Amino acid sequence: MRLEPIAAPSLARRILPPALAILGAFVVAAVLARLAGGAPFAVFSGIVTGAVGSKFAALETLNRATPLIFTGLAVAVAFRAKLWNIGAEAQLYAGALVTAVLGTGALPLPAPLLLPLICAVAMLAGAALLFGPAVLKTRLGVDEVVTTLLLNFIFLLFVSYLLEGPLKDPMGMGWPKSARLVPEARLPRIVEGLRLHWGFVLALIAAALVWVINARTTLGFEMRAVGANREAARFAGIPVTAVTLKTALLSGGLAGLAGFSEVSGLKGALTLDLSPGYGYSGIVVAMLALLHPLGVVAAALFVAAIFVGADAMSRAQGVPTYLADIMLAAALLFMVLAILLTKFRVVRD
Amino acid sequence: ALTGLGAGRARAEGEVLKVAGIYTVPVEQQWVSRIHVAAMAAKERGEIDYTYSENTANTDYPRVMREYAESGYKLIVGEIFGAEQEAREVAAEYPEVAFLMGSSFAPDAALANLSVFDNYIQDASYLSGIIAGAMTKTGNIGMVGGFPIPEVNRLMHAFMAGVKETRPDATFQVSFIGSWFDPPKAKETAYAMIEAGADLLYAERFGVSDAAKEKGVLAIGNVIDTQADYPETVVASALWNFQPTLDAAIAAVKAGAFTAADYGQYSFMKAGGCALAPHGTFEGKIPQAALDKVAAQEAAIKSGAFTVAIDDSEPKSS
Amino acid sequence: MAQEAGAQPVVLRLSEISKSFGALKALDGVSLSLARGEVLALLGENGAGKTTLMNVLFGQYTADRGSVEVMGRALPPGAPRAALAAGVGMVHQHFTLAGNLTVWENIVLGTQSLWRGRIGARAARARIADLAARFHLAVDPEAKVGRLSVGERQRVEILKALYRDARILILDEPTAVLTPQESDALFATLREAVGQGLSVVFISHKLHEVMAIADRVVVLRHGRMVAERAAAETSAPELAALMVGGALPESEIAPRPAGPALLRLSQVSTRPEGRAPGLREVTLSLHAGQITGLAGVSGNGQRALSDLVSGLVAPSLGGFEIGGAPVSRWSPRAAIARGIGRIPEDRHRTGTIADFDLTENAVLETYARDFARHGWLDWRAARAHAEALIRGYDVRCPGPGTRIRLLSGGNMQKLILGRVLETGPRIILANQPVRGLDIGAVTYVHNRLAAARDGGAAVLLISEDLDEVMKLSDVIHVISEGRLSPPFARGAVSVATLGEWMAGAHFAPAAAGKTGGAHHAA
């Protein structure tokens, strides 16, 4: 078989495969729920209700999408320049760490000063963590997939050390977690009483900014050129090394923001389980979005809705909640395939 | 308001209570397994209707609490060590739901529907240490833990204190493997300790007793009873029994009397919340002097004459 | 229509082949046949459908209509394996070699059942050595292909076909990357093989080669066969006219006095890169209003000189001046800033970014300087620039928003040419500027370079096509093992002499025998 690009896909072509992909994921969930004794048809409504059935559910979906937007952007920016950043998880924790250090009363500043400051330093921290692998890549040709991947383990152990040592909350009764953030260091909530916070808005702004950078600035042009053809970019006089390093800074910074947003907006303290793999999910989100910054927002919402919806459904059905992850994985795989089929047709030969 | 409460109470007594567990790890994890087993037992007895969510990330914890509260569960059990603040906010929004949560913090009178508990089984750990001290020949004891959190640390310290009662010169090798579930790694760590002279291991994690069994040294169990699996290896175990804690909470909810309280006391030996497991195959192999000491200290503990110190700091090798 | 050659049996017959890519009809009812021991040349402009036709024959593409018969038996469509088994060998326009394997491994690849327990390397190597000797195809069977020069790779490709006992050999522009000597050697090889019964389809844009080797010529235009001639009954001008559908103007290079030296290298050396030699004490001046041609067998330091002038590599030793001022920090950007326009050797790999559109490719070198303010790009201006280039340089494409990957090589090259010339460079590096282009495009590019020279630019023309160098250059240097000959004025040197220099004959003995860059240790 062979794939043949379709010059002008019809409307049906653009809508049908993604719709079938979502349906397919629902069917997978229903079948598995049935095998575990659930009622297959309630699965469908259960997922929708769980994801967007109430104001609470919808805001929870947005809430879970927030860190995914940041890490998705981080990955999209890096992958666009063919910098394979698999370390968004660690960079997220770097941002979170900074937030926990600066936000717990170390700086007696009012919120309008403190928040931007922490935000900036959190970005720097995330950036710094990717800068090392980027330098190793550009100077010594060390594969960044491996260095960033391994740094995830190393940095998490480092955070673990800090949380059991110097950063341990003295009021925390021994549990490894940082002290609580002072109110000035907290991102306010958007709706009182519900968890959604201004980190979400920040994520949307970040997506818009990345889009502008990509499309309108010389840096964006350079990052794309380096990613599309490093050799040609170098020949054309684009400073490939510098661009790679700048890309690393931007990417790491965005992942750092995810940590800032989670600690300052959501949790108010740093724990070792702050992120259930947001850094890795960011890769999924970015690729679903075809590395497009605005697509990242849509993809993050999609991923979050599927997870939150399926998680709630599995509880309602009394089947193991691992079903949520299964459905997410199925939706993801079906969806990337569907996106492909909107643009290509399969030809036999 | 009074009549309303009364009506609720009448209904609650007539029905089975809907109980939900929310755990951040799978129910095989020792600590959680004790809660789970107790809840399953209550369910068997027809007292409660029980469901649970395991492996819930702390990030999702508040959402899951809400989902259960919204769908009619009246008692929610779990562990909020990593999500204290948010969990308390959710609890405040559902005053008619009772929350019984593993927590390092004290109950808050302002939050009447949230009670706390923890595995305060240092009493039993201490007693198991007494036996360990009597059974070790080299006086070199290995301890393999997952993470040095208070729930782990306090039991290790109590155990070490117990060992010192019968073997004052004992030394301890302490390691943390940085994971709750990596039995192969725990096993490797235990092997290393045996190589370094340990002839008795404190089995905080799965995998440790296996190494002990293979290498022919002894082990002391913790939280759960594994004597049946390692009959020649596990000398004694400090058991956590969650039943008293859960029963008290169920009764309180059914009586409409659930208030902010510290259920930690129900894990104490006095309350039957912990015990030394039966010695099983080691019956008769443990020096009588040690058993006498255990009996004496157990009596002292139960009478209140002796209190095992609670030390939550990270234990170090000596 | 000319008749099929003599009494020899027909070994290959293509009947009524049609193939479309989307809306584009790449082949439209093409039929042809090939006799045993015959050399058939396939001619046509870029995009005429030659490669597509051969890909259909070889089973890499499936035709929409038509059939392929080899030795009287129909080939199943879309099955290279069947084509190979039937004795068809194809040397692709873009080499199909695995750089991480050795020469012999590349040759043996796919010739045995995958489930055999062992390769039988000894027998394979012996057979390769035998073939190499018989057909004068010298390569080291143990060398990693990734380190070979283009000419050597070409030989490996041919060996691949011979190793499989190909009865029909398809050569898609085999000489585009070869030196005259290498081409001659190839022709000798082919004649040898044809004498032994091999049949050849030969695709080339070089008419004199076609005239030299082919028995019969078929001309394609826009996917149709427009003419078929016996080689003996046609001429190069007629073929050229048939290809483009009209007569072509001959370019004339009039002699001109030289201006001042704009770029000067004195005793410059560069580090070797892998197998590619570095420069060894090269002295060279590029003068305004002159085209300086560089002749040489591929892999003798052309790459090093080109990298040096284009800013990719800095000298490790020696003096380097541009416009009389010594060069310090050297980079592609510095080269552009100093007024050097660069036409790279490989338009696909270094000249363009395939997934960028024409606009983006048009401003690739100048976006920062000419199309941006404070880091913000002015896409409107960039697009206008691209449109101007498309018009001014006759780039045939749907528009500036087209991804450049979809352009043919000639049109790609014209865009690069425009990108370079529009900046008004004082010095122009033209590395293989017409490689693989059809006659129309070649003439166009040559005329443009000549015009730039007439406008006072110093042009460095690097080409492995000696004819091209002799035709365009005011002065000629020969490069061999990283060393440079003294300049020869055009017309003052014979092809034979140049050939001797290329073979390294006249270089000072002090340097001879040393490998490139060995003296850097001193």
Add this chain to the structure above:
Amino acid sequence: MEIFDILASAAFWAAAIRIASPLIFATMGELICERAGVLNLGIEGIMVAGAFAGWIAVWAGLPLWGGVAVAFAAGAAFGLLHGVLSVPFGLSQHVVGIGITLLATSLTFYTYRVVLPEVSSPPKIVAFAPWPVPGLSQIPLLGPALFTQTPLTYLAFGLVGLVSLVLYRTPLGLALRAAGEAPAAVAAQGLSVTGLRLGAVVVGSGLMAVGGAFLTLSAFDSFFFDMVNGRGWIAIALVVFGAWRPGKAMLGAILFAAFDALQIRLQQTALGALVPYQVFLMLPYALSILALVAMSRRAEVPAALMVPFNKGER
């Protein structure tokens, strides 16, 4: 014990070899995939699935080697899914890989919970026991370190030889290496790039799963959630570390395992009381990065790694 004593003890090297064994299976599996041009990020999940499948099969009554076969089959099944999506369809290998990891992990956990809803500790099986090689196991130092292991460990090391042999000495290996470097060259020689890559991913994934099963059938005797614990990611690093060569990758695995065995032991030394345990746990990862830096320039990445091949497209 101080470092020198540790390094000189057979038990230490025995531990290193033991710890290395699952990594070697996984690394060989990943190496085969990458040599053919497919980065398989599904490895972590595939190892989880293999650990579970092998164990549950034995628990259900199959012999141990039957469990190994079931694990291989389970891995191959996920590999087939990975392969179909990433090879003929050419989908992003990052996405497919991470999707497979998520799918394999969650499907395994789901199945486990459906099959064993009410257990508080999973049932045990009788795992592979060490099998001293007659004669060889008597050699001082080497005997206890190398030749007193379980059969699966011997299989792991045998596998390295087999993979080397196939890659460098057979037509299949030639084709695989070419498929990861220049798929067009493979296609032009009449071979199917799709078939080769698909096969590599299927077989490679099967081997990864056997690596997972090592944990439940040899290193331990029951299955726990999360017990693979990042070993798959380590294997990916080891492939790069080994410059895509089986022998070097195996050495990398042993080196990594030796650091792991060393850190376990160092925690008990005087140093252990001073240094936070996290530092020891970091040691193997940090040293991997250092080693990677030290040998960076020499590695030859398969040129077509992560590049989908679609014939007809240029």
